[in-house]
Amino acid sequence: xxxxxxxxxxxxxxxxxxxxxxxxxxxFQATTMFWYRQFPKKSLMLMATSNxxxxxxxEQGVEKDKFLINxxxxxxxxxTVTSAHPEDSSFYICSARTSGRRGTGELFxxxxxxxxxx
Amino acid sequence: xxxVAQPEDQVNVAEGNPLTVKCTYSVSGNPYLFWYVQYPxxxxxxxxxxxxxxxxxxxSYGFEAEFNKSQTSFHLKKPSALVSDxxxxxxAVRVMDTGGFKTIFGAxxxxxxxx
Numbered sequence: 001x002x003x004x005x006x007x008x009x010x011x012x013x014x015x016x017x018x019x020x021x022x023x024x025x026x027x028f029q030a031t032t033m034f035w036y037r038q039f040p041k042k043s044l045m046l047m048a049t050s051n052x053x054x055x056x057x058x059e060q061g062v063e064k065d066k067f068l069i070n071x072x073x074x075x076x077x078x079x080t081v082t083s084a085h086p087e088d089s090s091f092y093i094c095s096a097r098t099s100g101r102r103g104t105g106e107l108f109x110x111x112x113x114x115x116x117x118x
Numbered sequence: 119x120x121x122v123a124q125p126e127d128q129v130n131v132a133e134g135n136p137l138t139v140k141c142t143y144s145v146s147g148n149p150y151l152f153w154y155v156q157y158p159x160x161x162x163x164x165x166x167x168x169x170x171x172x173x174x175x176x177x178s179y180g181f182e183a184e185f186n187k188s189q190t191s192f193h194l195k196k197p198s199a200l201v202s203d204x205x206x207x208x209x210a211v212r213v214m215d216t217g218g219f220k221t222i223f224g225a226x227x228x229x230x231x232x233x
Binding site for chain 1: 152154159160161162163164167208218219220221222223224225226
């Protein structure tokens with residue numbers, strides 16, 4: 001299957017600093033990528049849809065100024081958690097969808113990034 | 119509202135026995151349904167999907183799922199469970215939103231297979 005690489009896998013930062021997480025599609029072009037947040041023993045919460053060359057679409061309740069998303073190329077999307085606080089500690093997962101008849105392609109996921117804010 | 123439900127937080131099964139992980143959905147129109155598996159501290163891996171056609175869909179690692187329109191269900195099954203199948207399983211539905219298609223996940227079901 002298609003490969004999505006996410007980096008870093010783990011990051012620990014101090015409160016108030018910013019952290020950038022990268023998501024790359026290694027063997028296919030992804031015009032659309034998705035960012036999810038997963039709380040312990042909880043399902044994935046879609047944060048935003050990242051569209052190459054345009055602004056991301058954020059889900060209701062997600063602060064766009066806090067979670068900055070940039071999708072500058074067909075293979076790279078970044079999520080920057082700005083002025084991180086302990087409540088932002090979580091497991092962040094990106095995914096990209098392969099091409100397919102409208103809406104039918106499966107999602108391929110990165111390995112996830114565990115953020116711990118001290 | 120469009121949603122997907124996994125009624126069981128956890129499923130326990132002995133190795134070699136058949137397993138079923140339940141999923142029901144509520145969507146308008148024809149559903150696009152998916153199953154994913156997640157191992158500890160990892161991303162999700164695609165198992166199988168139903169778009170159209172045969173109601174019984176076969177996927178990776180010997181898993182299969184049956185689409186039942188009348189019961190709005192898409193249960194995941196495997197005839198003979200392995201200890202290595204122990205993981206977190208997510209059912210998902212693809213829905214159309216103002217920004218395009220997006221995938222909604224169920225709460226997840228943790229599968230424990232005992233040797």
